[in-house]
Amino acid sequence: MAPEIAGIDQQPVVQVELGSLTIADSPRLDGERPEHIHALADAEAELPPITVHRTTMRVIDGAHRLHAARLRGRHTIAARFFDGDEAEAFVLAVQLNVAHGLPLTLADRKRAAERIIAWHAQWSDRRVAMVTGISPGTVADIRRRVLREPERAGKRIGQDGRFRPVDGSAGRIMAGRLLTENPGLSLRQVARAAGISPETARDVRSRLNKGEDLLPRQRGRRSGVTAPRAVPEPRGEFVPLAPVQSAGRPRAAPDPDRAGLVKRLKADPALRFSDTGRNLLRLFTLHALQNEEWDALIDNVPPHCRDLVADLARQFADLWSDFAVRVQEDVVQTG
Numbered sequence: 001m002a003p004e005i006a007g008i009d010q011q012p013v014v015q016v017e018l019g020s021l022t023i024a025d026s027p028r029l030d031g032e033r034p035e036h037i038h039a040l041a042d043a044e045a046e047l048p049p050i051t052v053h054r055t056t057m058r059v060i061d062g063a064h065r066l067h068a069a070r071l072r073g074r075h076t077i078a079a080r081f082f083d084g085d086e087a088e089a090f091v092l093a094v095q096l097n098v099a100h101g102l103p104l105t106l107a108d109r110k111r112a113a114e115r116i117i118a119w120h121a122q123w124s125d126r127r128v129a130m131v132t133g134i135s136p137g138t139v140a141d142i143r144r145r146v147l148r149e150p151e152r153a154g155k156r157i158g159q160d161g162r163f164r165p166v167d168g169s170a171g172r173i174m175a176g177r178l179l180t181e182n183p184g185l186s187l188r189q190v191a192r193a194a195g196i197s198p199e200t201a202r203d204v205r206s207r208l209n210k211g212e213d214l215l216p217r218q219r220g221r222r223s224g225v226t227a228p229r230a231v232p233e234p235r236g237e238f239v240p241l242a243p244v245q246s247a248g249r250p251r252a253a254p255d256p257d258r259a260g261l262v263k264r265l266k267a268d269p270a271l272r273f274s275d276t277g278r279n280l281l282r283l284f285t286l287h288a289l290q291n292e293e294w295d296a297l298i299d300n301v302p303p304h305c306r307d308l309v310a311d312l313a314r315q316f317a318d319l320w321s322d323f324a325v326r327v328q329e330d331v332v333q334t335g
Contacts, residue, residue: 008092011080013049018070018077021052023063025086027094027104027112032063036102040068049078051096053089060089061096087119091131098133106307109134113142121147135314169215171196175204176214187325198325258288 026032040047047069050062059066060082069077082089094112097104104112109132116128117139125136125143132139175194178185179201187201194201207214262284271277289297301309 008051008080008082008096011082013078013080015076016052016079018066018075020057021066021077022056022058023066024058025090025093026063027090027097027108028063029105029108029111032067033102037064037067037071040064041071043068047078049080051092052079052081053086054081054083056086056089058089060093064102090119091116095131098131104133106134110138110142113139114146117143117146129315133308133311135311136318137314138311172200172204172214175201176208179205179208197322199321202325259290262288 023032047065048062050065051060052058053060062077062079066077082092084092090112094104094109094116098109113128113132113134116123116131120128121143125139128139128143129136171194175190175196178190178193187198187205190196190201190204191198196204204214262281265271265284266281268277271281
């Protein structure tokens with residue numbers, strides 16, 4: 001849960017007069033949906049508290065619930081107050097409407113990202129993505145369109161509140177120097193020291209091992225920063241799953257035996273007899289589909305939610321990538 005949402009959930013619930021509240025500046029481009037308002041009004045259960053901007057008495061989250069309360073003939077409604085400024089109130093409105101209730105449409109979330117980038121140009125793509133529920137790549141495209149200027153040297157604030165450079169070249173070069181001088185450092189230690197992500201640190205280490213340019217091709221051609229010497233790649237008994245194919249539906253290669261690998265893991269008592277181990281096995285089992293089954297899933301995603309499904313898939317892929325880095329680090333450190 002985002003810190004802002006968690007903070008709101010800790011605020012006291014009070015009864016507020018309906019006549020004192022206003023509805024404006026909603027992240028929903030098409031406004032409220034009458035059918036949803038009537039469904040809430042007809043529900044027997046008590047509705048959750050709405051969220052109100054104390055300074056303006058504007059409803060941040062819960063416009064449908066407010067209309068439903070009026071249909072029920074109520075004069076007051078349960079609410080929690082938020083004390084930030086109006087820009088912060090809008091960010092919170094987006095977060096709350098992405099996290100629960102009637103979800104924002106993709107168009108709503110993209111428009112919200114435009115406004116957030118205009119207000120907080122220093123926020124990282126990933127931080128904006130976490131707020132709006134779209135992919136970091138989509139945020140980057142929106143940023144280029146909204147700012148209409150090339151990236152400048154500087155830093156952005158990530159979702160963890162830390163500043164990181166917009167141009168990662170300096171961080172990659174520093175990471176290469178750290179790994180060269182101290183091969184025993186973990187990827188997380190290198191990432192923290194160089195101000196880059198653990199996945200970027202792993203890429204730098206891989207480039208060092210291969211004697212390649214430390215920077216991606218588009219920047220490496222003009223920098224010429226190459227590895228001074230190879231750093232030994234940590235070894236363990238980790239068997240990587242086959243990489244996800246990013247383009248081209250037809251596959252020439254046969255299906256990897258993911259199900260077989262998962263079956264081997266299921267036989268390991270260290271995983272079978274612990275709650276966390278069983279959770280991990282369940283996750284792997286869900287992913288151990290044949291390529292034809294993945295194709296069937298893709299073909300049957302409804303057109304109206306394909307963008308949302310793709311965005312979620314990318315976010316989960318990022319989580320798995322970070323998971324893989326951290327698991328391999330633990331193997332190296334304890335091996």
